[in-house]
Amino acid sequence: MPKPLVIGNWKMNGSLELTSELIHSIESSIDAKISCEVGLCVPFVYIDLARRILTTQQLSIGAQNISAYSGGAYTGEVSAAMLAEFGCRWVLIGHSERRQLFKETDNELVLKLKLAQENDMCAVFCVGETQQERESGKAFSVIERQIKTLLDDDNVCLEKVVFAYEPVWAIGTGLTATPEEAQKVHAFIRDLLRNKIGQSADKIRIIYGGSVKPENAQSLFDQQDINGGLIGGASLDKDAFLSICQNAK
Ligand code: PGA
Numbered sequence: 001m002p003k004p005l006v007i008g009n010w011k012m013n014g015s016l017e018l019t020s021e022l023i024h025s026i027e028s029s030i031d032a033k034i035s036c037e038v039g040l041c042v043p044f045v046y047i048d049l050a051r052r053i054l055t056t057q058q059l060s061i062g063a064q065n066i067s068a069y070s071g072g073a074y075t076g077e078v079s080a081a082m083l084a085e086f087g088c089r090w091v092l093i094g095h096s097e098r099r100q101l102f103k104e105t106d107n108e109l110v111l112k113l114k115l116a117q118e119n120d121m122c123a124v125f126c127v128g129e130t131q132q133e134r135e136s137g138k139a140f141s142v143i144e145r146q147i148k149t150l151l152d153d154d155n156v157c158l159e160k161v162v163f164a165y166e167p168v169w170a171i172g173t174g175l176t177a178t179p180e181e182a183q184k185v186h187a188f189i190r191d192l193l194r195n196k197i198g199q200s201a202d203k204i205r206i207i208y209g210g211s212v213k214p215e216n217a218q219s220l221f222d223q224q225d226i227n228g229g230l231i232g233g234a235s236l237d238k239d240a241f242l243s244i245c246q247n248a249k
Pocket of ligand 1: 170
């Protein structure tokens, strides 16, 4: 079984003060009760502050996006190499907000993922269907399409990718996939990976995101193929976030 992983995704929230407070208090409360690995994906501008505060190995910092280009005349972009220089361990790739609001395409996301890997960062590749896609019975085919671009590219090291299943209808809505619904999709993702890389797929972490709270974390994380969570709203609340982490054993 892969070691469980819980990643907080602050999205475009925070301030210098909140970053300092939250990271200090999360770090000082990480103790023996938390056995999972913990990551925090903070806005770009707070990455440096966050990593300077950290002293424990159990907690690491990540980014929420990277450029699909390695460098050059791309105003406003931040490259994978720059993030690596600031000690980022994680980078979210293909979050549904990036896919929907910023029109990021499957092909662009593979470029980003490969740049993250070339710079020794762990890509957290997000997939998930919308409400409409689920209702029209397309959830599995959408997820297969989203993952296929990675499976088809021999330069992607699948073993080093973390997959995050985030049903779009569950993000920030308070609705959560039931543990059984989520497990079905996680098992489906693992099967896709198994078909490509065999038993190594069993070691890949597939985490769940979408309104994870202290109240539902345990039942989700108890599922065989759910190896942790990607936490949005609740990651901005220290007690809620730590309680979710405690449930990932
Ligand atoms: P949520 O967000 O926990 O607020 O639903 C999850 C995410 O977007 O990663």
